[in-house]
Amino acid sequence: xxxxxxxxxxxGRLTDVSVTLRPGELTAICGPNxxxxxxxxxxxxxxEPAPVKLGETALADLPPRRRAQEIGYLSQHAQPxxxxxxxxxxxxxxxxxxxSRSEDEAAATAALAALDLAHLASRGIHTLSGGERARVLLxxxxxxxxxxxxxxxxxxxxxxxxxxxxxxHFRQLADQGRGVVLVVHSLAHAMNHADRVxxxxxxxxxxxxxxxxxxxxxxxxxxxxxRAQWTGPATARALSx
Amino acid sequence: xxxxxxxxxxxxxxxxxxxxxxxxxWLNPFxxxxxxxxxxxxxxxxxxxxxxxxxxxxLGGAGAAxxxxxxxxxxxxxxxGVAPTAAFGAVLSLALGLGVLLPVAALLGAAxxxxxxxxxxxxxxxxNSTTLFALAGLMLASLSGALTSLVISLAPNPFALSEIVTxxxxxxxxxxxxxxxxxxxxxxxxLTLLARAAPALDALTLGEETARSLGVDPVRLLSLMVLGTxxxxxxxxxxxGIIGFVGLVVPHLLRPCTDQRPSSLILPSALGxxxxxxxxxxxxxxxxxxxxxxxxxxxxxxxxxxFFLALLLQLRSELA
Numbered sequence: 412x413x414x415x416x417x418x419x420x421x422x423g424r425l426t427d428v429s430v431t432l433r434p435g436e437l438t439a440i441c442g443p444n445x446x447x448x449x450x451x452x453x454x455x456x457x458x459e460p461a462p463v464k465l466g467e468t469a470l471a472d473l474p475p476r477r478r479a480q481e482i483g484y485l486s487q488h489a490q491p492x493x494x495x496x497x498x499x500x501x502x503x504x505x506x507x508x509x510x511s512r513s514e515d516e517a518a519a520t521a522a523l524a525a526l527d528l529a530h531l532a533s534r535g536i537h538t539l540s541g542g543e544r545a546r547v548l549l550x551x552x553x554x555x556x557x558x559x560x561x562x563x564x565x566x567x568x569x570x571x572x573x574x575x576x577x578x579x580h581f582r583q584l585a586d587q588g589r590g591v592v593l594v595v596h597s598l599a600h601a602m603n604h605a606d607r608v609x610x611x612x613x614x615x616x617x618x619x620x621x622x623x624x625x626x627x628x629x630x631x632x633x634x635x636x637x638r639a640q641w642t643g644p645a646t647a648r649a650l651s652x
Numbered sequence: 653x654x655x656x657x658x659x660x661x662x663x664x665x666x667x668x669x670x671x672x673x674x675x676x677x678w679l680n681p682f683x684x685x686x687x688x689x690x691x692x693x694x695x696x697x698x699x700x701x702x703x704x705x706x707x708x709x710x711l712g713g714a715g716a717a718x719x720x721x722x723x724x725x726x727x728x729x730x731x732x733g734v735a736p737t738a739a740f741g742a743v744l745s746l747a748l749g750l751g752v753l754l755p756v757a758a759l760l761g762a763a764x765x766x767x768x769x770x771x772x773x774x775x776x777x778x779x780n781s782t783t784l785f786a787l788a789g790l791m792l793a794s795l796s797g798a799l800t801s802l803v804i805s806l807a808p809n810p811f812a813l814s815e816i817v818t819x820x821x822x823x824x825x826x827x828x829x830x831x832x833x834x835x836x837x838x839x840x841x842x843l844t845l846l847a848r849a850a851p852a853l854d855a856l857t858l859g860e861e862t863a864r865s866l867g868v869d870p871v872r873l874l875s876l877m878v879l880g881t882x883x884x885x886x887x888x889x890x891x892x893g894i895i896g897f898v899g900l901v902v903p904h905l906l907r908p909c910t911d912q913r914p915s916s917l918i919l920p921s922a923l924g925x926x927x928x929x930x931x932x933x934x935x936x937x938x939x940x941x942x943x944x945x946x947x948x949x950x951x952x953x954x955x956x957x958x959f960f961l962a963l964l965l966q967l968r969s970e971l972a
Binding site for chain 1: 856867
């Protein structure tokens, strides 16, 4: 089922944005600071009072738990209040499902393993480094096995190796038919890994399409007001200023 | 059953019979009975112990839920302003010479506070709705504190004044089965509602936004919290006056023994609260004090305030 927003307007933050996202695609949302990327992602996750549809059903009409089974959302600012173990925290992702404890544990273990966190399962979340914690929080989303994965800057505090591994993992999820939507700051990540890029500028849709089109040098100059040039081969392009 | 729950149940199994034997008249179960032993046991100590268990369980459980809701280890059921408002209702009934209606007045006060909280914070669903809620509670607490002082200052006669002041201190002295019957059903109902909120409280560990993305309905959660704590705290105040710090201290002490999820803390905190209030009440009964026994509200505040300070200092060093 597609996830679509038609003429989305959130006063002061988004103006008339229409997008239709398809499962099986890895979509990147890019734009300068304050462009409305997080607001768009929140709206797509059903967290803003906005006209967003999953298939033909408005998100607002779905029971919250049903919506949570379909759409997993990773917030940029989640600070765990209590020092739960990584495993217990990841198991929170199972809350919308109300399945048996063994099923929940199996899903949590799989999510921890997928993000190379199995060795940290029993560690308290407050004792982990920033990057480890970010991966545990993402594993929490994966444990819910949602059809849609919406993540706000999931790569922000990761080192090079873990960022690359995570992008490969997102690619696998998209190839399995899930819809993956990421807010990313690195235009190179978007260019090399996304199937589609949505560029926002000052609350409006500035570009939407394959990365070569949506992140063309003209768009970058227009939106970021920076003259930049793509260099390197097609799958490993770098942006030089 | 987890280990802390088993240990607390074992401790209660030992403490309850002991509390029935301890007091100004010690009852020896192995020796010939003192005169009136059965009366002392059945009419004085058993209802008092039962009331301590009911109120302690309510305050402990509500404290754990409240800390989970506000995501803060310093939260206490008293923060919602329900206890001071219930106390105001009770004080008003005493000042008007309607002491018979005191429990009803206290429960009405609690209901009023809950309605006001739901009105003020009920529609809030933004990222700061719990903060708004806590601030509304503080406002209510301060307003009912002022109103209580006003009633005290206008007390019609010294007798009413002394009655009000003594009642405000909180006590389990001379309570009967009637008081237990009054407090137990709302407490049980309140704790059941709070237990139903437990999965949502777990989700709240990661903040309101993530909780909502996990399917938590903030309005339903708020209703469960307001009703649950209102019933528990209202019933406690109606039966025994204001008893503070149980809801703060017990969850905080027990949290390291659990897996730290708010849902796994509510039951142990209820058991721990029951145990703490039972033991504290026994101590109050045993301490020789001119002019009667030490009031349990005072005793717990005397223990609680330094504990609170230690907690603050620990938080300060963690933040440094």
